[in-house]
Amino acid sequence: MTDAIDLLLNTNLWAAVLRIATPLIFGVLGALLCERAGVLNLGIEGIMTMGAMTGWLTVYLGGDLWMGLLVAAFAGGLIGLLHAGLTVPLGLSQHVSGLGITLFASAASYYIFRLVVEVGSLPPTIEPFRPVDIPYLSELPVIGTILFSQTLPTYLALLAVAMMAYILAHTPLGTAIRMTGENPHAVEAQGLNPMRIRIGAVVVGSALMALGGAFLTTAAFNSFFPEMVQGRGWICIALVVFASWKPGKALVGALLFAFFDAYQLRLQTVVDGVPYQLFLMAPYVLSIVALVLVARRAQVPAALMTPYRRGER
Numbered sequence: 001m002t003d004a005i006d007l008l009l010n011t012n013l014w015a016a017v018l019r020i021a022t023p024l025i026f027g028v029l030g031a032l033l034c035e036r037a038g039v040l041n042l043g044i045e046g047i048m049t050m051g052a053m054t055g056w057l058t059v060y061l062g063g064d065l066w067m068g069l070l071v072a073a074f075a076g077g078l079i080g081l082l083h084a085g086l087t088v089p090l091g092l093s094q095h096v097s098g099l100g101i102t103l104f105a106s107a108a109s110y111y112i113f114r115l116v117v118e119v120g121s122l123p124p125t126i127e128p129f130r131p132v133d134i135p136y137l138s139e140l141p142v143i144g145t146i147l148f149s150q151t152l153p154t155y156l157a158l159l160a161v162a163m164m165a166y167i168l169a170h171t172p173l174g175t176a177i178r179m180t181g182e183n184p185h186a187v188e189a190q191g192l193n194p195m196r197i198r199i200g201a202v203v204v205g206s207a208l209m210a211l212g213g214a215f216l217t218t219a220a221f222n223s224f225f226p227e228m229v230q231g232r233g234w235i236c237i238a239l240v241v242f243a244s245w246k247p248g249k250a251l252v253g254a255l256l257f258a259f260f261d262a263y264q265l266r267l268q269t270v271v272d273g274v275p276y277q278l279f280l281m282a283p284y285v286l287s288i289v290a291l292v293l294v295a296r297r298a299q300v301p302a303a304l305m306t307p308y309r310r311g312e313r
Contacts, residue, residue: 007270016258018255021251023048024232025254029160029250030205030209031236032246032247033201034205037198038180038184038303038306038308039083039304041206043079043080046103047076051214052214057113060126065128069211069214076207077206080203081203083098083206088308113224129153129219134149180194182303194308195310238291239257242294256287264282
């Protein structure tokens with residue numbers, strides 16, 4: 001028991017929490033943006049896998065790490081455009097399209113990887129992002145190790161939270177996105193095109209999802225394997241509900257799940273006689289409990305998953 005409590009006082013645990021939360025932050029922001037505009041994007045698992053593969057492959061073929069993130073975002077945006085094309089102008093089922101996107105993008109990622117990369121007994125690797133110590137700030141006690149000794153994509157994820165929160169709450173573009181998810185006909189009455197807003201939101205949201213996948217291969221690890229996303233996309237979908245479609249709460253939700261995950265990994269080293277499967281289950285069970293407690297008060301965008309057709313009421 002004492003060892004379990006001591007773990008909570010370890011700054012390395014909290015630094016790992018922020019690191020583990022980074023792909024979730026990108027993913028939940030992307031899903032939140034799509035849903036704020038009225039489109040459910042269940043293709044997130046496949047999009048994150050494609051982002052992981054394209055980001056890694058770009059660096060493996062000679063590009064730099066930032067180029068890898070850019071290519072991953074572009075690939076995610078293209079897949080998002082496919083999902084938006086099926087669900088917005090054509091009005092097809094967002095559930096079916098999203099699941100189809102996940103299956104397609106996941107399979108295509110592995111196919112392209114095997115087509116381009118010769119895999120031997122050991123997986124090929126790249127030189128990933130390294131933690132960057134911010135001068136003076138990283139030397140602060142406790143908080144310096146946790147917040148100011150992370151990789152650059154982690155800082156980018158935190159910046160993305162602040163930017164999205166500001167855009168959605170304080171800009172005309174954010175108002176248009178939110179209203180498109182609530183009442184697209186009111187947006188049309190203001191002379192705007194709800195279809196374009198939805199398509200743009202899905203493309204940008206999918207690009208953010210892909211950045212979450214690219215973080216796994218260019219910062220958290222240094223190689224790609226098909227199952228590496230490991231359900232993070234589905235967790236992001238749940239975290240959007242937990243966050244009540246608000247970026248600030250989305251950050252809290254991502255950090256909460258990351259804490260459960262990081263803590264259970266360390267608990268396995270100090271607690272004996274407990275099957276490790278119980279530790280692996282813990283983050284998901286606790287996240288479900290938190291989701292149930294919060295979801296009752298969540299206010300779903302009124303037009304979420306409702307196809308928009310011009311002129312209809």
